[in-house]
Every structure is written in structure tokens, then in C-alpha cells.
Amino acid sequence: MTGRKLTGYWLILPAALWLGLFFAIPFYSLLANSLYDPEGSVLTGYHVSYRFANFADAIRDSGPELWRSLWYAGLATAICLVLGYVLAYAIAFKAGKWRNLMLVLVIAPFFTSFLVRTLSWKLILADDGFIVDTLRFVHILGEDGRLLATPVAVIAGLVYNFLPFMVLPLYASLEKIDGRLVEAAGDLYASPLRGFLKVTLPLSMPGVVAGTLLTFIPAAGDYINAQLLGSPNQRMVGNVIQDLYTDTGDFAAAGALSVTLMVIIVAAVLVYIRRAGTEELL
Amino acid sequence: MSLAAESTSGSARSLRLTALTKEFATFTAVRSLDLEVPAGTFFALLGPSGCGKTTTLRMVAGLDTPTSGTIHLGQDEITYQKPYRRPVNTVFQNYALFPHLNIHDNVAFGLRRRGVKDVDRQVQEMLALVELEAQARKKPTQMSGGQQQRVALARALINRPEVLLLDEPLGALDLKLRRGMQIELKRIQTEVGLTFVHVTHDQEEAMTMADTIAVMNGGVIEQMGSPAELYENPRTTFVANFLGQTNLMPGTVAGADSDVVRVDMHGTQVSIPADRAHTREGSGWVGIRPEKVLLAPEGEPIDAPGNHMTGGVITDVSFVGVSTQYLVRMPWGQELMAFEQNTGRRAVLAHGTKVDVSWRPEFAFLLPATQDVNAGAVEEA
Amino acid sequence: MNGVQRLGRWIGDHLVLFGGLLVVAYMFTPIAVVMLMSFNDNSRSRNIYAFRGFTLDNWTNVCGPNGMCEAVARSVGIGLAATIAATILGTLAAFALVRHSFVGRSAMNTLIFLPMASPEIVMGSSLLALFVATGNSGRLGLVTIFIAHVMFCLSFVVVTVKARLAGLDRNLEQAAMDLYASEAVTFWKVTFPLVLPGIAAAALLSFSLSFDDFIITNLNAGQTVTFPMFVWGVAQRGVPMQVNVIGTIMFLISLLIVVGNMLATRRKPAAA
Numbered sequence: 001m002t003g004r005k006l007t008g009y010w011l012i013l014p015a016a017l018w019l020g021l022f023f024a025i026p027f028y029s030l031l032a033n034s035l036y037d038p039e040g041s042v043l044t045g046y047h048v049s050y051r052f053a054n055f056a057d058a059i060r061d062s063g064p065e066l067w068r069s070l071w072y073a074g075l076a077t078a079i080c081l082v083l084g085y086v087l088a089y090a091i092a093f094k095a096g097k098w099r100n101l102m103l104v105l106v107i108a109p110f111f112t113s114f115l116v117r118t119l120s121w122k123l124i125l126a127d128d129g130f131i132v133d134t135l136r137f138v139h140i141l142g143e144d145g146r147l148l149a150t151p152v153a154v155i156a157g158l159v160y161n162f163l164p165f166m167v168l169p170l171y172a173s174l175e176k177i178d179g180r181l182v183e184a185a186g187d188l189y190a191s192p193l194r195g196f197l198k199v200t201l202p203l204s205m206p207g208v209v210a211g212t213l214l215t216f217i218p219a220a221g222d223y224i225n226a227q228l229l230g231s232p233n234q235r236m237v238g239n240v241i242q243d244l245y246t247d248t249g250d251f252a253a254a255g256a257l258s259v260t261l262m263v264i265i266v267a268a269v270l271v272y273i274r275r276a277g278t279e280e281l282l
Numbered sequence: 283m284s285l286a287a288e289s290t291s292g293s294a295r296s297l298r299l300t301a302l303t304k305e306f307a308t309f310t311a312v313r314s315l316d317l318e319v320p321a322g323t324f325f326a327l328l329g330p331s332g333c334g335k336t337t338t339l340r341m342v343a344g345l346d347t348p349t350s351g352t353i354h355l356g357q358d359e360i361t362y363q364k365p366y367r368r369p370v371n372t373v374f375q376n377y378a379l380f381p382h383l384n385i386h387d388n389v390a391f392g393l394r395r396r397g398v399k400d401v402d403r404q405v406q407e408m409l410a411l412v413e414l415e416a417q418a419r420k421k422p423t424q425m426s427g428g429q430q431q432r433v434a435l436a437r438a439l440i441n442r443p444e445v446l447l448l449d450e451p452l453g454a455l456d457l458k459l460r461r462g463m464q465i466e467l468k469r470i471q472t473e474v475g476l477t478f479v480h481v482t483h484d485q486e487e488a489m490t491m492a493d494t495i496a497v498m499n500g501g502v503i504e505q506m507g508s509p510a511e512l513y514e515n516p517r518t519t520f521v522a523n524f525l526g527q528t529n530l531m532p533g534t535v536a537g538a539d540s541d542v543v544r545v546d547m548h549g550t551q552v553s554i555p556a557d558r559a560h561t562r563e564g565s566g567w568v569g570i571r572p573e574k575v576l577l578a579p580e581g582e583p584i585d586a587p588g589n590h591m592t593g594g595v596i597t598d599v600s601f602v603g604v605s606t607q608y609l610v611r612m613p614w615g616q617e618l619m620a621f622e623q624n625t626g627r628r629a630v631l632a633h634g635t636k637v638d639v640s641w642r643p644e645f646a647f648l649l650p651a652t653q654d655v656n657a658g659a660v661e662e663a
Numbered sequence: 664m665n666g667v668q669r670l671g672r673w674i675g676d677h678l679v680l681f682g683g684l685l686v687v688a689y690m691f692t693p694i695a696v697v698m699l700m701s702f703n704d705n706s707r708s709r710n711i712y713a714f715r716g717f718t719l720d721n722w723t724n725v726c727g728p729n730g731m732c733e734a735v736a737r738s739v740g741i742g743l744a745a746t747i748a749a750t751i752l753g754t755l756a757a758f759a760l761v762r763h764s765f766v767g768r769s770a771m772n773t774l775i776f777l778p779m780a781s782p783e784i785v786m787g788s789s790l791l792a793l794f795v796a797t798g799n800s801g802r803l804g805l806v807t808i809f810i811a812h813v814m815f816c817l818s819f820v821v822v823t824v825k826a827r828l829a830g831l832d833r834n835l836e837q838a839a840m841d842l843y844a845s846e847a848v849t850f851w852k853v854t855f856p857l858v859l860p861g862i863a864a865a866a867l868l869s870f871s872l873s874f875d876d877f878i879i880t881n882l883n884a885g886q887t888v889t890f891p892m893f894v895w896g897v898a899q900r901g902v903p904m905q906v907n908v909i910g911t912i913m914f915l916i917s918l919l920i921v922v923g924n925m926l927a928t929r930r931k932p933a934a935a
Contacts, residue, residue: 012759029795222783
């Protein structure tokens with residue numbers, strides 16, 4: 001083997017080792033955790049007992065949170081898709097000379113602390129805040145209705161936090177579309193709506209797929225929004241896992257729940273990619 | 283290394299390719315090519331896309347490694363020499379100007395790598411030659427296509443390479459600019475006296491600039507010679523069709539002697555000079571360029587003693603200013619092209635006019651019928 | 664075209680843009696609130712849910728809250744260290760993936776993609792499981808945070824640099840070789856300067872990911888407190904307004920970098 005051929009191995013080695021040691025192997029440890037004897041504790045130590053019942057326990061104990069996570073994340077992703085598509089479309093085709101500025105505005109929140117921004121939502125949605133007052137005034141909310149500690153606040157927070165992850169891939173795929181294609185569709189008797197549905201939308205599918213994945217996956221595992229903007233009634237699976245580690249030290253249950261979440265997400269993603277892939281061909 | 287000394291002293295050396303072959307995984311780009319480019323000439327490799335001309339050029343530059351065969355510069359073999367060790371420079375198809383460097387630094391790049399003194403003065407002189415002195419501090423993206431082309435030329439030329447390779451250097455320019463640059467390139471080549479090897483698919487460009495053209499097709503050289511030679515006496519149907527337009531008419535050899543070959547064309551005998559007849563027996567294609575075809579209304583005299591055919595009918599008339607281009611349907615069904623200068627001697631002939639057709643025998647050529655009559659014809663831009 | 668049609672057309676043309684601007688407003692409202700609250704005079708009240716009055720105190724006394732500035736400094740330090748490591752490792756990997764062929768390349772591409780497609784809570788628990796299983800649960804701290812941050816920044820670096828490298832015209836390197844630059848000189852004079860903007864973008868992204876991370880860090884930090892962990896802690900009790908000062912400063916710095924970079928890259932083609 002020549003030196004040139006070996007170069008590739010040397011270049012990839014450090015990254016491969018790092019990801020292998022600290023990303024891939026930990027999954028194995030997690031899997032081992034999920035099969036721990038639940039009697040173990042931080043003090044007495046843990047041992048693998050191949051107790052598959054941990055999974056059944058996890059699903060029984062945390063079923064509502066698990067279900068709620070997927071439901072919130074799915075809804076937040078759908079809202080992100082609509083809002084993100086409008087914004088990405090506006091930047092790509094309508095912003096003109098303001099295009100770069102608008103892109104910067106999309107990226108900028110990325111660089112401002114996630115937690116600090118989420119806390120500021122707490123302020124915006126506060127019980128005596130402007131939004132709640134207005135909604136009460138127009139009777140969308142009742143006299144003492146509130147937004148904080150409701151699913152609305154948690155989902156709004158999720159939408160807000162992961163919107164840039166939706167906009168950027170959407171913009172990247174929309175930007176590549178040749179504007180003349182849409183004009184050609186118009187020339188060939190397609191109404192603007194049909195032109196969009198038959199030309200723009202199918203061509204932006206890679207962005208739609210990437211954006212929904214990048215939004216859904218982190219949203220499903222998130223617990224910050226549920227914690228800061230919600231109440232115990234909005235707890236998501238992330239909250240449960242976090243508490244199992246830090247409060248109870250129940251590594252077996254935490255592991256089992258993490259693995260369950262991962263399996264559900266991987267399955268959902270695979271089904272989604274397959275369906276999105278065939279739609280793209282239509 | 284007396285030869286290296288010779289090269290630096292400026293005496294030019296010829297470029298010689300011997301049995302050069304390049305095979306890729308799925309096809310052979312260049313097949314056992316033999317070629318000698320004399321020092322100081324403007325040489326064009328002409329052919330349609332995929333004919334192997336760019337691969338040949340890249341092997342000379344050292345950017346592709348030949349599968350077999352050799353490349354010599356004078357007596358030195360450079361077949362496997364690294365590109366940065368060859369006294370050969372390239373003007374790339376899309377210029378490949380370094381976007382992060384300004385024009386001055388782009389042009390100075392090669393000199394700096396060789397540790398030449400006095401870089402700034404040389405760069406200024408070179409920029410003056412291509413008339414871009416005022417733009418030295420600009421970045422490539424701030425320049426027009428034509429300007430970028432001249433920067434690319436300056437960047438290569440400043441190194442005084444023994445061979446300058448030009449890969450479709452004018453392909454990205456519009457027609458008008460291209461004409462201007464063709465003349466400019468030829469002027470610069472004459473001025474600096476270097477060997478230029480120019481790759482192009484544009485036959486007009488090759489004929490305008492080159493001293494010698496090699497027409498390539500399917501990885502081999504079909505024919506090599508001066509532009510006039512190739513145009514007037516093509517040896518294959520590919521060359522005949524690829525360089526300009528031509529009429530190829532089927533015929534059968536009726537007899538041959540040392541001076542002429544006589545061919546029977548649908549009952550009419552025509553003669554072709556022996557040195558233009560590339561077959562001496564069987565059937566063949568009689569070729570005649572459209573501007574050599576003379577027309578006259580039926581029965582009127584044509585002032586050229588030559589091959590005379592009757593029974594044509596004009597089926598199309600295109601007036602293009604300097605000339606009128608006719609299509610004439612011959613009795614055997616084929617349509618011949620005939621271009622006539624608008625000298626004003628005669629009114630333009632109308633569609634449907636019955637005409638006689640003639641040409642001087644010394645302009646005709648004869649190709650073997652085994653060759654594809656349409657080879658090289660589709661490429662016309 | 665009559666007036667009504669024209670109005671309809673105008674609305675149609677601008678509707679999407681308006682929608683887009685509304686979404687931008689949605690994205691920026693919290694940041695505006697953060698900036699506003701950095702001037703909030705909160706001295707007389709523990710209630711953070713209202714603007715009580717304008718003051719510069721939060722800015723002049725940024726480090727007032729106990730432990731906050733230490734946490735910020737720690738996060739900056741971790742961010743820099745993780746960024747440097749992830750950028751170097753990721754850039755090397757990007758070169759390997761774009762420029763070299765080796766056995767297991769597609770597996771490597773998958774391995775690099777996966778961290779971006781895994782929920783943080785799962786990656787965090789896995790890493791914690793590893794540290795516990797290897798008997799390092801007592802040593803959770805700066806080192807384990809660093810390990811975790813490099814791990815999740817790495818993928819983003821590889822993807823960013825790879826994109827830049829894949830878009831690089833190979834002719835430029837060939838042109839350099841043609842102009843007497845050896846392989847090494849070609850790399851340093853042409854390849855590296857042209858990939859540098861991608862590397863810089865990757866580093867910037869890494870730093871912000873690292874600085875901002877909470878979920879993975881929280882599981883693997885032991886007793887060490889980073890800035891997001893500090894914010895999380897005070898969020899339960901009462902947020903000092905200085906947190907908003909830090910948020911504002913971060914926003915302004917990043918805006919400065921992004922806008923500055925945009926102006927620098929735009930100047931060149933704009934003049935053409």
C-alpha cells in the first residue's frame with residue numbers, strides 16, 4: 001500500500017476514534033444500563049442482569065410522557081414546517097437585496113443562549129404579559145386563562161427553538177431551484193398554486209426531509225421547554241430520563257427509557273424517510 | 283544536464299508524443315497517439331468533445347498519467363515528471379484563476395514558486411502585454427470573462443514555458459469577443475515565439491490561429507496538416523464534414539491513371555486529380571465544397587471547363603448577405619449545397635429554377651465508400 | 664389591469680414576504696426581550712415577569728450574581744478547547760472523506776451523521792453510562808464535558824468543511840501544480856486558504872454549540888457548573904437580570920462576526 005493510500009486512514013483516524021469511543025461505544029454502555037438489575041444504586045453499584053422487564057416497566061411508568069414527547073415534537077415539527085417554509089421561500093424568492101440580511105436574522109438566534117431565550121419566552125407568555133392580556137381581552141382565553149404551564153407554551157417554545165433547523169435546510173434546497181422552472185410551469189398553463197405544488201414543492205423535498213428530521217429528533221428529546229414553560233402536566237420523556245439520573249439515580253430505568261426513545265425515533269425516521277422517498281418519485 | 287542548460291538558454295525544443303495511450307476504467311480516451319509539434323509553432327488539436335484532445339493536453343501538462351507511451355521535450359523524457367517540474371504551462375478551460383488572490387498575485391504565482399527575482403517588474407510587463415496594467419489589484423471575480431481569459435494567459439505566459447497549452451481558452455467567451463481574442467492570441471504567439479498547443483472543438487478557431495491542425499476523433503488523429511491542406515484535401519469523411527461543410531456524392535471508380543481517377547456518378551463521368559483521390563477502385567464518395575459548386579440556369583453556359591451535371595432543381599434559397607446559399611436537388615434525389623458570392627453579376631436564382639451544376643476537377647476529392655458519409659457532420663455549431 | 668386586480672396581485676406578490684417577516688419577528692421577539700430586560704431595574708422586586716424601570720446597573724455590575732461570571736468563563740474555556748479540538752479533528756476527517764478513498768468510508772459517513780440525528784438526552788445518557796461503567800463517575804467534570812462537546816461538535820465541523828471542500832474547483836489545485844507549486848505548496852497556498860472560510864464557519868458553529876449546550880453537559884458535568892447550567896439553576900429560583908446582559912453580549916458579538924463576514928465576502932463579487 002502506498003503512502004498516498006494510507007493518508008486517508010491517518011486523516012480519518014482521530015475523528016473515527018473519538019466518535020467510536022465517545023459516541024458508538026456509549027450506546028453499548030447504555031444498552032447494558034437498560035438491562036441492569038434495578039435494585040442497584042450509585043452506592044451499591046450496578047450489574048447487568050439481562051432484565052428485559054426494565055423496558056416493560058419503563059413503558060408502563062413513562063408511557064404518557066413518551067407519547068406526549070412524540071405528539072408535541074410532531075406538532076412542533078409540523079408548525080415549524082409551515083412557518084419555516086414561508087420564511088425560507090420568502091428569503092429565497094422574495095427578499096431580493098434583503099436576502100442576506102434575512103439569512104443573518106435566521107442564523108443569529110443560534111448564537112444566543114438557548115436557555116436565556118427560552119426564559120424570555122416565559123416572560124412573554126407571563127400571566128400579566130401583553131399576549132395573555134390581549135388574548136383574554138378578545139376572549140380567546142378565559143378571565144383567568146393562562147398560557148404558561150400549558151401545552152401551547154411548550155409547543156410554542158419547541159417551535160421557536162428548533163425553527164432555524166427547519167429554515168436552513170429548506171432555504172438551501174429552495175435556493176437551488178431555478179426560478180425559470182416555475183415560470184415554465186406557468187407558461188405551460190399551471191396556475192401559481194399548481195406550479196408550486198407540481199414544481200417547487202417536489203424540488204424542495206430534500207430540504208423538507210432534512211428539516212423535519214433536524215427539528216423532530218431534538219424536539220422529541222428536549223425537556224428544557226417542558227420544564228421552563230410547562231407544568232408537571234406537560235412533562236416530556238426527557239424530563240423523566242433526566243430526573244431518573246439526577247434525582248433517583250435509577251440507571252436501569254433511565255437506560256431502558258433512553259433506549260426505548262432511541263428505538264422509537266429510529267423507527268419513525270426510517271418509516272418517514274421511506275415514505276418521503278417514494279413521494280419524491282411521484 | 284546539458285539539455286536543461288539548452289532549454290534555459292532559450293533554444294526551443296519540439297514536443298514529441300510516441301504511442302501515447304490513456305485508458306480509463308470504461309473506455310480508451312487516447313489510442314497510441316504519435317505526434318510531433320515543432321518548436322515555435324501554433325498547433326491545434328481539433329475534434330468534437332470526447333475525442334481525447336483534452337486528455338492528450340492534460341498528459342502533456344502532467345495532470346494525467348499516460349497508461350503507456352512517452353512524451354519527450356527535445357531529448358528529455360517528461361512522461362512521468364510532476365507537473366510542477368515541467369517547462370510547460372496551461373491556460374485552463376475556465377481559467378482556474380485563484381479567487382483568493384488579486385490579478386497581480388495570480389500572475390506572479392509561478393515566478394514566486396520558482397524563486398525568481400524581480401517579480402513585480404515582470405508582472406507589470408506581462409500585464410501590459412495583455413493590457414490589464416490598471417487592473418492589477420482587482421480580484422478575478424471583479425473582471426469580465428475576456429479580462430479573466432487574458433489574466434489566465436498572462437499567468438501562464440510569464441513563466442516563458444517551452445510549450446504553452448491552451449484548453450478551449452475561448453470557449454466561455456461570446457462570439458464577438460472570441461474573434462478579437464483569436465487575433466490577439468495569434469499576435470502574442472508570434473511576438474513571444476513560443477510553442478502553443480491549442481485544444482478546441484471550434485474548427486473556425488483552429489483554422490484562424492493554427493499553423494498546423496491535428497483533427498482528432500475517437501482517440502486517434504484522423505489527419506494532420508495546415509488549415510488549407512485539411513480543408514481542401516481531406517482524407518476522411520470525418521475531416522471533410524468537421525471542417526466546414528461539404529457535398530459527398532456516391533460514385534464508382536471507372537478508371538485510374540497516374541494523373542487522374544475517373545468516377546462514374548449516375549451516368550456522368552467526373553475526374554479527380556490522383557493526389558486528391560484517396561481510393562483508386564470500387565465505389566467512393568466524391569467530395570466538393572459548396573463554394574466550389576457553380577450554378578447556371580438550365581442550358582446557359584457555365585464559365586468553367588469541368589465536371590458538368592444537368593437536371594438540378596433549386597429547392598431552397600438562403601440569402602445571407604455576403605453570399606447566397608442554395609440547395610439543389612439532383613436527378614438522383616440528393617440535395618447539393620452551393621454557395622455563391624453576391625458579386626451582383628446575376629440576380630438570385632428563384633426557388634424551383636432548373637439549373638445545371640459544375641465544378642473544376644482540381645477542387646474535387648474522392649474518399650472510400652467504406653467511410654461513414656455522416657461522420658463529423660452532426661457536431662456543427 | 665384594473666385597480667382591484669392590481670391590488671390583488673400586489674398582495675399576492677408580497678403575502679409570502681409578509682409571512683416571512685412575521686416569522687422573523689417571532690424569532691426575534693425573545694431576543695428583543697432579552698436585550699430589554701438587560702436594562703431592567705429589578706432591585707426592589709423578585710418578580711422578573713415585568714419591566715420595572717430602566718437601569719444600567721446590570722451592565723456595570725455584570726458579575727454581581729454569585730458564580731455567574733465564573734460559569735461564563737468556564738463555558739468560554741470549554742468552548743474554545745472543544746472548538747479547537749473538534750475543528751482540527753473534523754477538518755482532517757473532511758479531507759479524508761472528500762479527497763481520499765479508504766475502506767469503510769461510507770460507514771464513516773454514517774458514523775459522522777448519526778450524532779446529528781440522535782436526541783441529546785440519549786447521547787448524554789449513553790456517555791454517562793460509559794463513564795459510570797468505566798469507573799469514572801467520580802471524575803465527571805471539565806474533562807468529561809470536553810470529551811462530550813468535542814463529540815457532538817465534530818459532526819457539524821465535518822459536514823461544514825466537507826461542503827466547502829467538495830465545492831472547491833480541483834482545477835485550481837491543478838493550475839497551481841502547473842505553475843511550479845509542489846503538492847505541499849499547493850496545499851498551503853491554494854487549498855487551505857480557499858477552505859479556510861469553511862473551517863472558520865465550522866469553528867464558529869462549534870463554539871456556539873458548545874457554549875450553549877445544556878442537556879448533554881448537565882448529565883456529564885459532575886459538580887462543574889457551566890453558564891447554561893447556572894441559568895438552569897437560577898431559573899428555578901429567580902433569574903438575575905445580568906443573565907440577560909450575557910445573552911445580549913453574545914448576540915451582539917455573533918451578529919458582529921456574521922455581519923462582518925457577510926460584508927467581507929460580499930464586497931468582492933458586488934463590484935463585478
